[in-house]
Amino acid sequence: MSLFDTEHAQPAKTTKQTPLAERMRPRTLDEYTGQVHLLGSGKPLRIAIEQDDSASMIFWGPPGVGKTTLAKIIAQVTSASFIEFSAVLSGIKEIKQVMIDAEKAAGFGSRTILFVDEIHRFNKAQQDAFLPYVERGTIRLIGATTENPSFEINAALLSRCRVYTLVALTEDQIIALLNRALTDPERGLGKLALEADDEALALIASYASGDARNALNALEVAAKLAQGRGETTIAKPVAAEAMQRRMLLYDKQGEQHYDIISALHKSVRNSDPDAALYWLLRMLEAGEDPMYVARRVVRMAVEDIGLAAPEALNLCLSARDAMHFLGQPEGGLALGQAVVYLALAPKSNAVYTAYNAVQQDMRNTVAEPVPLHLRNAPTKLMKSLDYGKEYQYAHDVEGRVADMVCLPPSLANRRYYHPTQEGREKLLAQRMEEIARIKASKRQG
Numbered sequence: 001m002s003l004f005d006t007e008h009a010q011p012a013k014t015t016k017q018t019p020l021a022e023r024m025r026p027r028t029l030d031e032y033t034g035q036v037h038l039l040g041s042g043k044p045l046r047i048a049i050e051q052d053d054s055a056s057m058i059f060w061g062p063p064g065v066g067k068t069t070l071a072k073i074i075a076q077v078t079s080a081s082f083i084e085f086s087a088v089l090s091g092i093k094e095i096k097q098v099m100i101d102a103e104k105a106a107g108f109g110s111r112t113i114l115f116v117d118e119i120h121r122f123n124k125a126q127q128d129a130f131l132p133y134v135e136r137g138t139i140r141l142i143g144a145t146t147e148n149p150s151f152e153i154n155a156a157l158l159s160r161c162r163v164y165t166l167v168a169l170t171e172d173q174i175i176a177l178l179n180r181a182l183t184d185p186e187r188g189l190g191k192l193a194l195e196a197d198d199e200a201l202a203l204i205a206s207y208a209s210g211d212a213r214n215a216l217n218a219l220e221v222a223a224k225l226a227q228g229r230g231e232t233t234i235a236k237p238v239a240a241e242a243m244q245r246r247m248l249l250y251d252k253q254g255e256q257h258y259d260i261i262s263a264l265h266k267s268v269r270n271s272d273p274d275a276a277l278y279w280l281l282r283m284l285e286a287g288e289d290p291m292y293v294a295r296r297v298v299r300m301a302v303e304d305i306g307l308a309a310p311e312a313l314n315l316c317l318s319a320r321d322a323m324h325f326l327g328q329p330e331g332g333l334a335l336g337q338a339v340v341y342l343a344l345a346p347k348s349n350a351v352y353t354a355y356n357a358v359q360q361d362m363r364n365t366v367a368e369p370v371p372l373h374l375r376n377a378p379t380k381l382m383k384s385l386d387y388g389k390e391y392q393y394a395h396d397v398e399g400r401v402a403d404m405v406c407l408p409p410s411l412a413n414r415r416y417y418h419p420t421q422e423g424r425e426k427l428l429a430q431r432m433e434e435i436a437r438i439k440a441s442k443r444q445g
Contacts, residue, residue: 034173
């Protein structure tokens with residue numbers, strides 16, 4: 001007997017009051033839609049599930065793509081107890097109690113899957129609390145996050161988990177889910193005998209932006225509207241009314257989600273503040289997640305403005321914080337201020353280009369050891385091995401620049417960063433020329 005029998009991953013009991021999205025939650029891999037790159041025949045996650053691999057894992061992807069559903073299916077397939085945590089509501093006390101219970105359950109031969117939604121919201125101490133239990137195999141941790149795990153999850157915990165990237169569902173996949181819900185008499189809307197125009201389904205799928213939950217919620221509202229009016233068909237106007245906003249932005253006849261953010265980014269890059277504001281408002285007024293927009297605006301600051309106007313990054317981070325603090329609509333003004341500044345700021349992608357060049361060299365060259373003169377030598381043994389030998393302390397030499405190679409030997413003369421003559425980067429270019437002259441004079445001397 002498992003200590004968690006009441007929470008074992010069994011199909012949830014549903015009623016008419018249960019939201020459609022929950023009633024239609026897939027129960028098996030065959031019912032699951034999307035993520036073919038992970039769950040198709042011979043793909044990595046499919047193999048891991050079918051072979052009952054016990055590794056812990058992180059699901060990284062946007063909302064509504066099936067992270068929670070997939071975790072429940074894994075628990076069902078592997079006959080494991082399923083414990084679901086929300087990082088928003090749970091603390092270390094709850095975590096430790098569940099770990100203790102899981103260890104007891106393991107003694108009875110029961111396996112436990114601990115699913116943590118929004119795991120990125122746990123702080124370092126909370127994440128660290130999982131480590132010993134994950135290492136011992138007491139639990140199989142499955143975390144779900146919409147944020148980049150590399151930045152939001154502790155390295156120690158991340159190294160013990162496999163990361164799987166889930167992607168937004170396509171509009172065709174969303175439409176297939178909507179049709180299934182319309183015709184399913186057991187869990188869906190089949191008993192209502194409703195039909196839906198292709199245009200109505202396309203509008204809902206476009207509005208959902210890859211989020212199955214949003215799409216099914218919209219379909220349920222549209223079905224109630226149609227049924228209340230005695231109609232047997234969900235038409236496009238009914239679908240639009242169900243979503244309670246004009247959907248021009250994400251209509252199939254208009255631009256799509258990624259086209260709009262691309263237009264915003266390219267307007268900023270081309271120094272067009274009016275177009276940048278227009279595309280920003282198109283996204284926000286259509287109901288786009290403002291924090292998604294804020295993240296993209298921050299990226300514009302580092303990719304296209306760079307060191308030509310380094311203060312741009314701080315301004316964009318402040319705009320992000322203002323949006324998080326104020327929400328919409330007030331926070332939108334802060335993002336507007338940021339994109340206007342970015343559009344008018346001097347532009348440079350020199351650091352972005354240098355960063356990519358370094359990555360390319362790392363892929364194409366041997367990872368050489370750090371040159372001896374750059375290594376620390378805190379012990380006598382290290383000193384006897386010439387660690388730190390011939391190192392020149394820059395503050396002790398003329399001009400505070402030593403004629404010393406700091407790259408590995410095979411890359412000794414490689415130059416990655418080429419500053420432009422824009423904004424403050426022009427001063428950095430002058431400084432680099434000055435440093436080169438100082439080194440050249442020392443070599444000649």
